[in-house]
Amino acid sequence: MKNLSKYIAFAFLGMAMASCGDDYNDWANPQTNPQEEAITIPGLTATAADAIDLANVSEDSVSTFTLSTAALPEGFQLADARVEVTPQGVEGATKTTFNAGIEGRAAAADLSDLVVNAYGKRPTARTFDAHVYLDAVKDGQAVLIDAGSINIVVTPKAPYIASNYYLVGDMYGEGKWTLADCVKFNHSDADVYEDPEFTLMVTTTKDNQYWKIIPQGNIDAGNPWEIQNDPKGVLGVTKNGDDAMSGTLVTSVTKDDGTTDAPNAAMIAKAGIYQITINMMDYTYTIKQIAPEYYLVGKLQGWSDKLENKTCLMYAETPMVQSYTTQWKDDANLKIWLGSDWADWNSAYGSATMADANTPTGSLKSANNAGAIICPEPGAFYTFKADFSTMTYSWTKLENQNPTEFENVSLIGVGGKWGDNDDVDMTQVTPHNWFIETTLPVGGFKIRANHGWNAGGNWGYTADQKFTSTGKLFNDGGSGDIKIATAGKYRIFFNDITNEYAIIAVAE
Incomplete structure (x- = not known):
């Protein structure tokens, strides 16, 4: 140990000389030389702790390594450790550092960030090549100690997420709760742990439509109810018939006797068009009623x-x-x-x-x-x-890359006015798409081009066409009026290439 003490003493001497200049710092704080190489102390080595599953960690910190017992030179004490880590199997991976105490405990949050940044959130055991360094401190000066290389294995905390999910329920017909009736949620091509949201549009034609969610594993088994009352099973809600537009998804419910059972069915209370979004990282759902604009x-x-x-x-x-x-x-x-x-x-x-x-x-x-x-x-x-x-x-x-262009597109006939000076001009908001917000009385009108009837644009309804808020118009001199049954303010959209239109009432 004598030679070691001499080595550390020389190291301190160099550090002291480096620090004795005009740039004097507070000697009460440990000083280190950025260029200093770490030294080893015989018998002082780090041993990796057991593999860490962050899902099972309930404290703020977790053990990453332990140190063997070794005698230090007189007056020296070990201070905090730092661990340099590189993820295995990651192309172009860079070395990062986390801090730990000399007992090897590191912040669980730091380890979570470490593994997620390197590998993502999927709960798979990941291995890092690690090197442990400590400070040996005496009289406010520190010498860097190399405690050796270890492997640290970390599994990020994340719930079970299936590769796909399916909706089953009353909205697909009475008794439509079989395998063939399950409708798949939409999802991006990303890993489900990087993008845990799944969405689905549904149309309900009746009130009080019950639903549950089926994971891919049950579909693969050929029975949507194969796995229930299980973390990998059917998803539902705690309260049967819950019609909340957002809430928590569960895989089981606790009964009065303390036992668990399969989850209950949720419900959409009113007929309509809905977007259902489920976030499987936090097991929540959101239902949004859609007005298809x-x-x-x-x-x-x-x-x-x-x-x-x-x-x-x-x-x-x-x-x-x-x-x-x-x-x-x-x-x-x-x-x-x-x-x-x-x-x-x-x-x-x-x-x-x-x-x-x-x-x-x-x-x-x-x-x-x-x-x-x-x-x-x-x-x-x-x-x-x-x-x-x-x-x-x-x-x-489009096959035709030179569609007919119009200087003006306008409403004509509004309020029974069909004269040459009675056009109500629309605004071209994008090439060949026209818009106006205006008040319309009860009655008919048409849409025409360039303030005339023979300019290539004379749009109206066919003989048997009834009013709908969206659709297509007929471009012909024989086309009929577009009939408005309720007076009010309207937003009118029209495309002179496709003849598509939309007439939307404005709430006042």
Whole structure:
């Protein structure tokens, strides 16, 4: 030990000389030389603790290693440790450091961040190459001690998440609770522990529709009820018939006698269109009633979330399938807002890849960090279509890349006024898409181009067409009036390429 003491003494001498200049520091704090190489003390080595499963850690700290007993030179004491770690099997991994006490205990939160940052949240045992260093301190000066290399094994804390989930319930028909009736939730291509949200659009035609959620394992077993009252089993709620629009999902309920049983069914109270979102990282659900009005936000309207720029309404083929046709100029980036979610970026639909995507097809995700959706060929005419029942989208290029252009598109006949000076002009908000918010009396009107009847645009209803708030108009001199049965303020949208329209009453 004499030689070791001499080695440490020399180390201190160098440190003291380095610190005796004009840049004097408080000697009460341990000083270290950044260039100093660690030394070893015979018999002082670190041994890895048992593998750590953070799901089973109830304290703020956890043991990562233990130190063997070794005599230190007179007057020296060990101070805090630091552990340099590198994740195994991660290409391009960088070395990071966490702090620990000399007894080897480190903050559980630090280990959680360490493993999640390196590998993600999936609860799989992960191995780190680690090197333990300690300070030997005497009289406010520290010498770096090398306690050797170990492997630290950590499993992040996370619940069980199946690869897929399915909805089963009354909304799919009376008695529709069998394997064939299970409808799969939509999910991105990401690992479920990185993206734990699953979504599904459902339409209920009756009130009081009960539902439960089936995990992929039961589907694979050929019986949706194969596993129940189990962490990997059927999901439901604690209270039977719970019609809350958000809540906690459970895999079992506790009965009065203390035993557990399968979860109860939740319920959607009123008929309508709903989006169900489940977050399996925290086992919660949210149900949102949908009024099927979807608006584009993006370069085409200046990425504005102001109400006056709520002008790019998608045209409804069905309540769940919506489209928009135009020339996609500039960078051709977009996202989608449900009308009731306007200006809420956390609810904007974008690319489920969580990065900007210019592919002809893709998946949708409603999240603040969803990527922008980009036309595959900026500057060209395309139809963008979104299917919210499958959470997918597609781009289709128009065969005619030179559609007829109109200087004006206007309403004519409003209030019985059909004269040459009675046009009520719409505003072209994007190429070939027109918009106006105006008050309409009871009666009929048509839409025409360039303030005339023979300018290539004379749009109205067919002979047997009844009024609906969305649909297609007929471009012909023989087309009939669009009949308004209730006077009031309306927002009117029209596409002169596809002849699609929307007439939406404004609540006052």
